[in-house]
Amino acid sequence: MTTTLTEQASATTLLRFATAGSVDDGKSTLVGRLLHDSKSVLTDQLEAVERASLSRGQEAPDLALLTDGLRAEREQGITIDVAYRYFATPKRRFILADTPGHVQYTRNMVTGASTAELAVVLVDARNGVVEQTRRHAAVAALLRVPHVVLAVNKMDLVDYAEPVFAAIAEEFTAYAASLGVPEITAIPISALAGDNVVEPSAHMDWYGGPTVLEHLETVPVSHDLTGCHARLPVQYVIRPQSAEHPDYRGYAGQIAAGTFRVGEEVTVLPSGRTSRIAGIDLLGTAVDLAWTPQSVTLLLDDDIDISRGDLIVPSGDAPATTQDIEATVCHVADRPLSVGQRVLLKHTTRTVKAIVKDIPSRLTLDDLSQHPAPGQLVANDIGRVVVRTAEPLALDAYADSRRTGSFLLIDPADGTTLTAGMAGAAFTDGTATPDKAPAAAADDEGWDF
Structure with a gap:
């Protein structure tokens, strides 16, 4: 059965x-x-x-x-x-x-x-x-x-x-x-x-x-296993050196959302290369189907360059990649977040350099009013930020996926988590606000993006 x-x-x-x-x-x-x-x-x-x-x-x-x-x-x-x-x-x-x-x-x-x-x-x-x-x-x-x-x-x-x-x-x-x-x-x-x-x-x-x-x-639990966007952030590339599987190359990670099937065409982001799923290993057993939140290893038909931080998605449902991110954030660190600050941005399993280009507003939660151009965010503040990343990222809107639509801003000096971000999240009419493209970042000691 x-x-x-x-x-x-x-x-x-x-x-x-x-x-x-x-x-x-x-x-x-x-x-x-x-x-x-x-x-x-x-x-x-x-x-x-x-x-x-x-x-x-x-x-x-x-x-x-x-x-x-x-x-x-x-x-x-x-x-x-x-x-x-x-x-x-x-x-x-x-x-x-x-x-x-x-x-x-x-x-x-x-x-x-x-x-x-x-x-x-x-x-x-x-x-x-x-x-x-x-x-x-x-x-x-x-x-x-x-x-x-x-x-x-x-x-x-x-x-x-x-x-x-x-x-x-x-x-x-x-x-x-x-x-x-x-x-x-x-x-x-x-x-x-x-x-x-x-x-x-x-x-x-x-x-x-x-x-x-x-x-x-x-209460109904929101686990739409078939209708959500399928996403697999790659955590590890598995290359066992064994005579039994000399050509084995698997891409391991926890499925962030959706379902993957053997034979399905997939796209690897941010490179955009495509292939088909040749096999799925789940706890050492080959399966035809896997879904969130299972941890699996995908095997692809083609030998393409994939590493930790890449995102495997169905080819017909691939999010756009961007280096320009506007998001709502909650600042969680005791030290403030300021315009021009250099940070690391962690999205799923990928961590890249980034610069805070602008902080357009800070939200007053008492009456939901916006305080324009605050210049910085301090602990417990919620506001809008504009971030430019050194490498392209594939973010979903937070309203579509809380897992792949969220990120962290990290202090590159000591690894302290500064800010929790939600791509596109805003209070307008209960829907997400589209990302806007900020001005390009200036060169600054290797953060030239």
């Missing part, structure tokens, strides 16, 4: 999701409750949390401590770093990123949500939608997170009042929809009491929707 790609993928469906919200909205408590009530916490972990809670004078276990693992976080009672947790239910596997709520840790939220397929944005029912709520909704929209859950927390502190929940849900939904967020689901919860987290609440019979866990288990 032959199974389809979708059937094979759904057997081990994985959902990556992130939590975000203002300080003290209860993100870590929600995550702890989710892990505890879904029986995803080991006994020794729960005992450690109980001991830590008692040492702080708390009678009941503080479930937030299941994710606030850093000593500084526990002492301050806040989340500082992105805490990743892995758990599973009979229906689905999960990778959860609990992100900080402080404004100065916006870059951490970008990190946690960059690979997420769903974002849970928490709101304190007493405070409603605040500035940080709008900021997190804007970041989720910018990063093209396809599903957003509004979790209105601490409903127990407003007597589980339906009008309070309805007003907050209406305000947030209107704002997020204006940013281009495609799907918004509002759920009233009490993370501390466990209402509507894993089990339905006995106090909110007016709510007929799913619990948080039910929604996480059933």
Whole structure:
């Protein structure tokens, strides 16, 4: 019996999701409750949390401590770093990123949500939608997170009042929809009491929707294995020196998107040379078909020059190569990014020299206004940059592929990651902004491109 790609993928469906919200909205408590009530916490972990809670004078276990693992976080009672947790239910596997709520840790939220397929944005029912709520909704929209859950927390502190929940849900939904967020689901919860987290609440019979866990288990995961752009960044060229395979030359890497088939015509970028797939090796076994996120080795009919950093794509679906990139970036380093700065640009497995030609604007996430010509970006800033690379790159629009439409800017002196970039990503009408060609770069000590 032959199974389809979708059937094979759904057997081990994985959902990556992130939590975000203002300080003290209860993100870590929600995550702890989710892990505890879904029986995803080991006994020794729960005992450690109980001991830590008692040492702080708390009678009941503080479930937030299941994710606030850093000593500084526990002492301050806040989340500082992105805490990743892995758990599973009979229906689905999960990778959860609990992100900080402080404004100065916006870059951490970008990190946690960059690979997420769903974002849970928490709101304190007493405070409603605040500035940080709008900021997190804007970041989720910018990063093209396809599903957003509004979790209105601490409903127990407003007597589980339906009008309070309805007003907050209406305000947030209107704002997020204006940013281009495609799907918004509002759920009233009490993370501390466990209402509507894993089990339905006995106090909110007016709510007929799913619990948080039910929604996480059933939300469609965006794994279009047949319709997306097929991309294989080459990580390594395999040339085994053996009598059994004297002419073996394979191109190994993890498929970033889409599906590859034996016999398919492919193009190697940036050279533009074409060939056909003669074979696909998967874990030492020859297969006729492979898809994301499998790590495979492709064998081609023709002996052409391919090295690490090249991109193998179907010939009928090859992105244009360019040295002129305009993108939206989030600056993550403590040192600023300035116009004229020389950097390294890492895209998939390829790293090239680049120069920051312009920083046209910086985004004010509070009201989505643009601050023109800021000259530089500092930590947590989101803005537009124009970059000229020394070699051509094949970038997809970030709206089409979050994997091959993203890149990093790196300090060439010490390897520090400076900036996370999204090609073409912008807030216009929920669609990507086309790249514009900036002026050519000037010669400068070997950075003459």
